Amino acid sequence: LDVVYDGKPKVQYSIIETTDTFSRRISAPTGQDLSNRGEHLLFMGCSFVWGEWLTDSDTLPWIFNQKQDKYVAYNLAAPGYSAADILARINFDHFFSEIRPRKGRAIYVFYKDHIN
Numbered sequence: 001l002d003v004v005y006d007g008k009p010k011v012q013y014s015i016i017e018t019t020d021t022f023s024r025r026i027s028a029p030t031g032q033d034l035s036n037r038g039e040h041l042l043f044m045g046c047s048f049v050w051g052e053w054l055t056d057s058d059t060l061p062w063i064f065n066q067k068q069d070k071y072v073a074y075n076l077a078a079p080g081y082s083a084a085d086i087l088a089r090i091n092f093d094h095f096f097s098e099i100r101p102r103k104g105r106a107i108y109v110f111y112k113d114h115i116n
Helices: 060-067 083-090
Strands: 002-005 009-012 039-045 071-075 104-109
Touching (some): 060 071
Parallel strands (some): 039 104
């Protein structure tokens, strides 16, 4: 966070959001071995779950991966996503092809302002 003064206060943010080869926000440090975990947990939602303006290690999926050892958490959220976007992604044949382990669960996180 940088505060710049050009006659009036202006705040500038500099955040690095890291993605993997599938354009998912990373949810564990590079090289961390999660292969011993028995199930996956897919975090789905909008910028709140993606972690807009947060460092990688401050996102919900990352913190979840660090606090438990049963699930491999994946961040499948994206800024602006709704339940309809998630449904559209799930309907692609390849959507789950790279998710390991194969067995798992999903969470769709939203806040009430998204429902009219």
